[in-house]
Amino acid sequence: MSWLVLALACAAAAAAILVREQLRRRREQAKAYLKGVRSMLEGNPDAAMEALSDAARLAAPEAYDTYLALGALFRREGDLARAIRLHRNILLRADLAPERRDEVERELAADYRRGGMLEEAEATFRPLVERGDGAAAAGLRDVLVDRGDLTGAAELQRRLAEGGEDRLLAHLEAALARRALSRGAPARAHAEQAVAAGPGSADALLALAEVEAGEGRAEQALSLAARALDAAPEAALLAWPALAAAGPAALPFVEARLAARPADAALWVLRARLLLAAGRQAEALPCLAGALERDGTGEVTIAMRELLREAAAPAPDELAARHDLMRAALLRRAQPLRCRSCGAATPLRAWRCDRCGAFDAF
Ligand SMILES: [Zn+2]
Numbered sequence: 349m350s351w352l353v354l355a356l357a358c359a360a361a362a363a364a365i366l367v368r369e370q371l372r373r374r375r376e377q378a379k380a381y382l383k384g385v386r387s388m389l390e391g392n393p394d395a396a397m398e399a400l401s402d403a404a405r406l407a408a409p410e411a412y413d414t415y416l417a418l419g420a421l422f423r424r425e426g427d428l429a430r431a432i433r434l435h436r437n438i439l440l441r442a443d444l445a446p447e448r449r450d451e452v453e454r455e456l457a458a459d460y461r462r463g464g465m466l467e468e469a470e471a472t473f474r475p476l477v478e479r480g481d482g483a484a485a486a487g488l489r490d491v492l493v494d495r496g497d498l499t500g501a502a503e504l505q506r507r508l509a510e511g512g513e514d515r516l517l518a519h520l521e522a523a524l525a526r527r528a529l530s531r532g533a534p535a536r537a538h539a540e541q542a543v544a545a546g547p548g549s550a551d552a553l554l555a556l557a558e559v560e561a562g563e564g565r566a567e568q569a570l571s572l573a574a575r576a577l578d579a580a581p582e583a584a585l586l587a588w589p590a591l592a593a594a595g596p597a598a599l600p601f602v603e604a605r606l607a608a609r610p611a612d613a614a615l616w617v618l619r620a621r622l623l624l625a626a627g628r629q630a631e632a633l634p635c636l637a638g639a640l641e642r643d644g645t646g647e648v649t650i651a652m653r654e655l656l657r658e659a660a661a662p663a664p665d666e667l668a669a670r671h672d673l674m675r676a677a678l679l680r681r682a683q684p685l686r687c688r689s690c691g692a693a694t695p696l697r698a699w700r701c702d703r704c705g706a707f708d709a710f
Pocket residue numbers: 687688689690691692701702703704705706709
């Protein structure tokens with residue numbers, strides 16, 4: 349029996365050594381991981397990357413997720429060289445599971461896009477999209493918008509949305525309609541598709557209003573503008589191109605809306621702009637002063653500074669009033685609008701954030 353006892357004792361000893369070895373490795377991983385997280389928090393990204401590389405070499409599952417979080421942090425902070433280096437390093441690892449590889453490639457493509465390397469971004473997204481990766485298709489769509497390929501982006505979005513209401517497609521078709529308008533090309537089909545994709549989208553309704561107004565159908569244009577302002581009162585400043593194109597009927601339209609919403613600063617700006625366009629400078633100035641008074645967010649104040657900068661020179665008897673208004677607009681504290689998605693500031697409201705490309709971001 350003694351040989352059996354001896355064998356058992358040996359096996360137990362071997363098992364104990366194995367367990368201790370595993371424990372030691374786990375402890376080392378945990379230490380490297382902790383050091384990486386600490387360096388990251390202390391704002392030392394190079395040390396963080398090094399420590400996390402150690403942890404990743406030891407194959408800690410936490411390290412991988414932290415790597416991705418670190419890469420996203422670098423990208424968000426605009427440190428794109430680091431983000432790209434980090435994601436490329438992960439891709440070099442031989443033991444990366446295929447589904448994780450796709451995830452890292454999407455991250456790398458997002459780094460390229462953020463860095464303005466749009467060709468690289470497209471080339472990284474494309475093979476993923478061909479493999480049926482929906483998240484990569486959304487990324488590719490955004491790259492196409494950045495490249496000015498609105499048609500390609502709308503096509504991709506149509507495939508992604510599979511019918512039904514789609515506000516993003518509405519934005520893309522509205523942008524296509526405006527581009528056609530600015531080039532004197534047929535725009536109606538795009539504007540109608542925009543409204544079909546997003547019947548409640550103020551952007552789509554205003555794009556169609558701009559087309560109607562351009563064709564001299566002021567009544568249709570203003571009824572669409574009314575629907576847009578009902579759907580998104582905060583976007584009232586963006587109704588300007590449609591109202592400007594609608595002719596003299598636009599002024600009574602805005603005045604009627606003002607009667608219902610007298611505290612809406614953006615409507616006061618629209619009224620002032622229409623008065624200015626009609627050459628009624630003296631009436632416009634009190635409207636702008638009214639807008640300034642009622643501006644709760646600061647958005648209208650900033651828009652007004654732009655407007656006053658671009659306005660024609662005042663008549664001699666209006667100089668003092670204009671000067672007072674300009675001074676009031678400049679003295680007033682006003683925070684610019686910030687993108688909800690990337691935090692970028694913009695002086696003027698837009699449908700799409702210039703920096704990150706998000707729609708409805710402000
Ligand atoms: Zn943004």
